[in-house]
Amino acid sequence: MPTQNAHIAHIFNKLADLLEIEGANPFRVRAYRNAARKVANLGRSVSDMVIAGEDLTALTGIGKDLADKIREIVETGRLSQLEETEAKTPGELSRLMRIATLGPKRVKTLYQELGITSREALKDAAEKGKVQELEGFGKKSEQVILEELRRANRQDDARIKLFEAEQAATNLTTFLKKAKAIKAITVAGSFRRKKDTVGDLDILVTSKRGSGAMKHFLAYDDIHKVLSQGKTRSTVALRSGLQVDLRVVPEVSYGAALHYFTGSKSHTVAIRKLGVKQGYKINEYGVFKGDKRIAGRTEKEVYAKVGLPYIEPELRENQGELQAARKGRLPELVALKDLRGDLHSHTIATDGQSSLEEMAQAAKRRGYEYLAITEHSKKVAMARGLNVERLAGQIEAIDRLNEELEGIILLKGIEVDILEDGSLDLPNDILKRLDLRVCSVHYNHRLSRKKQTARIIRAMDNPYFNILAHPTGRLINERKPYAVDLEKVMTAAIERGCFLEINANPDRLDLADRYCRMAKEMGLKLAVSTDAHSPANLDFIRFGVDQARRGWLEADDVINTRGLSELKAMMKR
């Protein structure tokens, strides 16, 4: 079974953490982190590349040493260097670094001064007031650590990003399709509802002979451990730690089982209650009147029996969708095909991997009408952000290129930094020459909620502010959102004719679903954009559309469903 890109990225990130604690050369540490990001965002299977004998060093940032390491991971599933480094590093030191306020330096201090190697030991020491006495710590930081520990414990570490779940699901379903005994296959559960994180995979199959299907599943070679097995239901843990439930169901029950196992639990319980009112029993085997099964082959049949139209999986959270369905007011959810362009992307001018032309051609292949190039501004020095002169140069380059391009138009844009005082990182003289401006917070995440909110709204006062990018700055499982009053920000955006972005990068998915819904209810329109750093990244758009759908958004609620002239008009405030 091919090693997943996410697995390789995970190994490199872990190695980088440990090396950092060890005090290794920062350049080396960064090389591993860059490689992790590169692999995770590649959009094709590195494993396949290795098997096909492709030259990995052709990828930017991957030298011979990293290529050898990738090959080792693909071939053995492990990296000996990581194991050696782990053996030298005590306990859970690398996990401690996931506490947002603890960098490698402070983790090292905690270890050397107090012998702390686990979250429990850290909690204990902090509660006894020992941490505040250490150099580089204080009363305040001790409190913050305790808060973070409580949060980290609440946050279920085991949930994985939708993108990683998708890779695992694709590999597994490809394998399952090979079995003659298996007919239909659907990955149900939170994965089918497109939640931004997934606890485990719930796979349903129909089969001619139950045992044949199950036997095939249990022979999957990415299985680390079989946790339980039976004729119609088994649970396994994959090598990545992800658990998978497989259920074999008869065709007459497929729709009912799909409905039950897609959940959410609270949605299906509500449907079942509706059934009871009408004298039906609804479970994973079907809809029953007495002992007689009267429906269950399709989900549509199940809904029809309780007098409702089909409800899309993304809406099944028992958040008003039953009422909307009853009144015939379900949203007509935005779909991938509705999008006419992407409004956030980077090229080699800053931290992207491809040229203007390559990005344009990739957007054209997707059938887009337009792609906005929005490089970082100078404040983001790490990404070689553009200053006035370089941006002016890019404006001219795009104008020239647009004359040659057919069937696609590049929009001149910028991802301009919102500075701490709410001013923008580039002067209006140059901003006004652009088609649109995406504005981002990249620094000073730790401002108070009040200050952060005021900062962003002040930035929106600038007449060239169009779209607030990744509005909460979260990185799923890595960095929590900064404190900000989104309701105020959204109100301010509506008043000023600005928009917010749903950043479709699978590490971000920012705005999260509930905020998409909030925007919809407030009447604020959103952009769904990939923040692509390569042509392959343009594919991430589907993850943004998923979250938009979970937020009940329709095509009209998304600005990049508009044709070019209408879009350009929306960018003029």
Ligand code: DGT
């Ligand atoms: P997850 O895995 O935490 O991301 O979320 P789900 O929604 O995939 O939850 P999971 O895997 O525990 O169960 C899959 C579906 O099976 C769930 O959405 C609804 C259904 N289900 C599971 N346990 C129960 C239960 O005790 N009662 C009912 N009515 N349905 C259940």
Ligand code: CA
């Ligand atoms: Ca699940």
Ligand code: CA
């Ligand atoms: Ca499950």
Ligand code: ZN
């Ligand atoms: Zn960006």
